[in-house]
Amino acid sequence: MRGKHIKTVMVGGIFLCATPIMAAEGKLLATAGLSQLEGSGGGGLVPWATLAGYDSRDETAASLFITDVNVTDYRLTSMGVATSLYDRVELSYTQQTFVLPASLVTGLSLDSEEIKQDVIGVKVRLYGDAVYSLYPQVSVGLQHKQLDNDFVASYLGAKDDSGTDFYVAATKVHLGAVAGYNLVWNLTARATKANEMGLLGYGGPDNSGYQVMMEGSIGLLLSPNWVVGMEYRQKPSNLSSVEEDDWKDVFVSYMPNKNVNFTAAYADLGTVATQKNQKGVYLSMTGYLW
Template sequence: MKHYFFVLSALVCLIASNYALAGDGKLLATSGLVQIEGSGGGGIVPWATLSGYDTQDEISVSAVMTQVDLDDYRLNVMGVSASFYDRVEISAAHQRFDLKQLGGDIRQNVIGVKYRLYGDAVYSNFPQISIGLQHKKLEDGAIADLLGADSSSSGTDYYIAATKIHLGAVAGFNAVWNVTARATKANQLGLLGFGGAQNSDHEIMLEASAGVLLSRNVAVGMEYRQKPDNLGLGEEDWIDYFVSYIPNKHIALTLAWAELGSIAGAEDQNGLYLSINGQLW
């Protein structure tokens, strides 16, 4: 699995290069971003929206680079995703979790698939609904083993998400909300393995996002992600407060303040989240 991220990234680009259709048919900012596990969505939450601007006769390919710089840790993410005909998304992400105080890092690869079941986030009366999965593979499970994870190799999250964009809903500004239910047993995204002494089965965790587009190019909001405490180390839920600048359909910049709580016993892990999203075509 070590090279799966790079293999899938190349495959995504190869498939897309066989088509002349660029994904640019949707309204600016309505495709959302690419989150830290590579799926289309917000920063920490996958949404029902797909990662590109493609309509029913288009495809799109997007890339992301993200860094979350905390007191004792640093998360770096590189990802690529492709959206086909506004129906299916495939994605790959490589995560490197730097241990700033102890030295060294933990690396994980994530492969994702999402399928739009119903609706359009902008134009349908009810929210857009999508289902998806994220398969996660640790490159080195030594720390997960040391902490007592039930599995130090791999695990899969399953989710269903609902997203709605309301045009002119808040004092004339566009508003967006998302709710996601995730079945997971991942410890800190899977970076600390899967399951543990407290629980070794999938649990349902709730996630949510809400934001307002202050203009065509600027969005502000917050996100929440519930997380299991399988290892008994006091793993806490995540919150971020973000501002995104989207000058055009080719690039989006996001700055956020992330409050990630306790990580592996280190309390109050807060810091800046910076992400650059680019639509390649």
């Protein structure tokens, strides 16, 4: 079923590439960023202060995305939709599907190899513009997450099967900053109780309260259509039973027009649920409906 979803979105991406009239005209190409794993506009691992669309102050925008992360022992698929309203408010919904290795399914006598999580996001731009203001664009947001089944999370010692992350993000584009190329950076502070983004529950014996984790992205716009960069996401460590490492990636994004973008990355997630050296390929596509 997941393969059918991916093929459908790929066909949609080809259609969007061929129909440039569908895009909003409010912002410069690439300033909408990408779709983050939890559905917020921004980078792949990190939510940015930018909103998930090209809308200006008198426009709205809507988008859909699919992301597939395939590392050594696990696979994570995120599919979601987002809307941006008048360059001020972003709303998003995402469903994440985390596929466990057969050894873990057998060892825990699980009924399914999948853990699913729903994520509802809200982001509000407070002030600034990532391109035109002297200071960064700043936004605040939240991501409320709910697991469909807490068996694995409870087995590992998590306290809850749902939780809400709160974050503040700052994003700035510096025009012609590096040998004439545009440079973009983002810094995000996230208050969270989540174990592995919430897929292993929230809180644990080592800590059950909120902790502030830092996240960052930096990218170089080689042309209006191509961006290369890297990201880093700090992670908490709440569970005595399993180690949790920070996440990082190196990415390249192609944005042929304001209707669609494609991203490929090499992701290093470290240790995930007892499995070490979780490295692999990150692929994502976002289509902008208007």
